[in-house]
Amino acid sequence: MSKDLSINVHHVTRVEGHGNIVVDVKKGEIKQIQWQVPEAPRFFEAMLRGRHYDELRPITSRICGICSIGHSLASLKATEDALDIKISTQSQILRRLAINGENMQSHILHVGYLAVPDLLGVGSVFPLVGSKHQDALLKIVKLHRISNEMSDLICGRTTHPIRLIVGGFSMVPNKKQLMDLRKKLQDSIKPTKEVAEVILSVADKIPDFTRETEYIGLSSNEEYALYDGYINSTDTGAFKDYKNYTKMMQEYIVPQSTAKYAKHARKSYMVGALARYNLNSKQLHPLAQEVAKMFEFKPICFNPFMNNIAQLVEFVHNIEDSIIQVDKLLKKEIKDEKPIKPKKDSGQGVGVVEVPRGILVHDYTIKNNKCTKANCIIPTNQNHANIQHDMEEFVPQILDKSEKEIELNLEMLVRAYDPCISCSTHYLKVKFV
Amino acid sequence: MKKIGIIGLGNPLRQDDGIGIILIEKLTRKKNNFAENIEFIDGGTGGISLIHLFAKFDIVLLIDAVDLNAKPGDYKFFKIDDKVCSDKNINFTTHEENILNVLKLSEKIDEKPEVYMFGIQPKTTDFKNKLTKELEHKTDLLLSKLEEKIKTFL
16 A cells, blocks of 8 residues: 555544644555644642642642542542541542542543544534434433532532542531432433443444553452552552552653653553453442443453443443442431541551542652652553554554544544543653753 | 522633633622622633533623624623524634533523623733733723623623
């Protein structure tokens, strides 16, 4: 084939932040394939230095407008680990509800508003108004709303929580609010299944592309791990020494990206809903298992485009799990609890949680109640190298398609990872020579 | 009693694009001067999430930078409907999703409020975290005009 191709998508739309796709093919020979991240670094770790431990959570929440609950929880877990704080059972249940709420908000937004238009052949959700898929769109909007309302109730805001504090919660929902929430969650199961049916009807549009890679995420013996667990890999298995997380997440820098790349057992790995599904699918609740079955979705699945379906499956799981967590709170009668105080004023702590886009780590060193050192490992950072290597393998397979189709397929690939690019741009050491 | 939402939109890191946010902050500080059925909201850069905000109100007033083809700091108060927003100029605010699309969606779910716009002509929306001098000088005037509109019209 002697095809010439020049793709320069600057920037990819329907993702959070700015990323570019560059493909250069001359006479059928691939000269360049690059996933570029041009956003400015944000220096959050440096901002934390010198701050009181109470301030770390509200500052790091602002790393992301989508994963603000996840960053808050990773931050609290790191702070509580450093200062030897054990939170109550009630707080642990509420935090599980918070993480479910965020996963639901983020997944329905991504699957419903950002990824589904590709499968339905439109440029955004708005052309769906007045189309035969309008009903599905309206259901997606309502499901997004219940997800927002749940986050609002548990965290005090839909985004950038205020009730999540070191040692517990500043305010908790009352019995009536929890009962109302339970009803809304129960009522959202049917429309979710209906949305899943619509996505299934266009699932043949999901590109059939596989590339073997490593998947890393949290696992737990008790549950489908989101809030708590040990680090796990499909290649190397359980890694329980969480404080040495850098052995699993080896970050490095590349010239075309202001975000760091990461690798472990291979040249790249993937984190996020698909990684969690591949590691822990047996622990999903029954309805989520049912939805996975509808799509004949089985682990280990090496198709990155199936991350969208993993998100849909997790959305169902989060609804089911939230009902279980609400029932636990109702059974024991929810009460106002004072936050647990630290047992010491100095220490080093690591908090690891699963957020919508994958495993997230915050690592703080605290001296005399003030942060002296911080490190945050962001999920999208861990996916950039995998996106790059997927592109390198995917492009030769689709070279016979038109330039427009290749461009769309590559954009769909990036969108499947649901990247949160602004969060991943990080601190780079620059050495001038 | 009708529920009224006053929503400031904009990005204060992009110079005059932040005028909606600056005005809503000033109005929020004065909220005790207004009736209880009026809520003041910092809507950030808006987008599709506005649909959930719209659902809460009967009447909404958006405050935002709008290209009015006028002098920087000039303002216009108008109702957002199909008459002012033909398909050719639907992207009249600077934010992600155009407001007409969000309104169409609201209408389909039977949640569409009456929506008005207090649009202000920006000089520039380049990256910088402060207003241009032209808009900074007019902020107090714009605030008093807005207060007047809210009290008399809504």
